[in-house]
Amino acid sequence: MARATCARCGMHPNTCVCDECERVDNSQRVVVLQHPSEVSHSKGTVRVLRQCLARIDVLVGEDQTSFARQGLEGLLSKTRTGLLFPSADSQPVEGGATSDIDQWLVLDGTWRKAAKILHLNPQLGQLPCFHFADPPVSQYRIRKAPRAGQLSTLEAVAHLLTLTEPDTDIAPLLNAQEALVRKRLAFVPDGHRDSRHQASGIAYACGQPQCKPR
Numbered sequence: 001m002a003r004a005t006c007a008r009c010g011m012h013p014n015t016c017v018c019d020e021c022e023r024v025d026n027s028q029r030v031v032v033l034q035h036p037s038e039v040s041h042s043k044g045t046v047r048v049l050r051q052c053l054a055r056i057d058v059l060v061g062e063d064q065t066s067f068a069r070q071g072l073e074g075l076l077s078k079t080r081t082g083l084l085f086p087s088a089d090s091q092p093v094e095g096g097a098t099s100d101i102d103q104w105l106v107l108d109g110t111w112r113k114a115a116k117i118l119h120l121n122p123q124l125g126q127l128p129c130f131h132f133a134d135p136p137v138s139q140y141r142i143r144k145a146p147r148a149g150q151l152s153t154l155e156a157v158a159h160l161l162t163l164t165e166p167d168t169d170i171a172p173l174l175n176a177q178e179a180l181v182r183k184r185l186a187f188v189p190d191g192h193r194d195s196r197h198q199a200s201g202i203a204y205a206c207g208q209p210q211c212k213p214r
């Protein structure tokens, strides 16, 4: 028998939180480059971002060809885009150098997969690159032991919007993630919350072990 899934997010009702996703009227567009391995991941937070954010594009792929097919070049050409990813030459978002940025590129995947996307798309290395000097503590409790500064993709976007467009109410994002955590903890037995499918996340503070020169 076919498994019942939500028509909007494609997830099983036990992990769908679409009914709890309220709209966030962000003014800066968010473009997510999502690694294919994250697409059907029940722990992923991009589906929540997609339901909530007024301005978002999600492009799934790894190499230049797949992103070109989905129009990445066009998305980058019309705007001043900042890349949120810690690197040897990234600047802190808190440092105030973001005033001319009107679109943000974020990567969804494990750090290794995100780094691979960057490696295969050298044009992204031309974008101004940012990290958080002082990231919040992750509330994404599905993950066993998050590294310091490690955030879900949703938390990274929420914090980014808090810093760069403080008048936008990002509470619906965090509320929807909390619903995701509640459902996950309610429906998945303890023994299955193992490390085989850890929720992915990137440590967005510079100086983390994963933040090596490119």
Ligand SMILES: [Zn+2]
Residues within 6 Å of the ligand: 006, 007, 008, 009, 010, 011, 016, 017, 018, 019
């Ligand atoms: Zn849904």
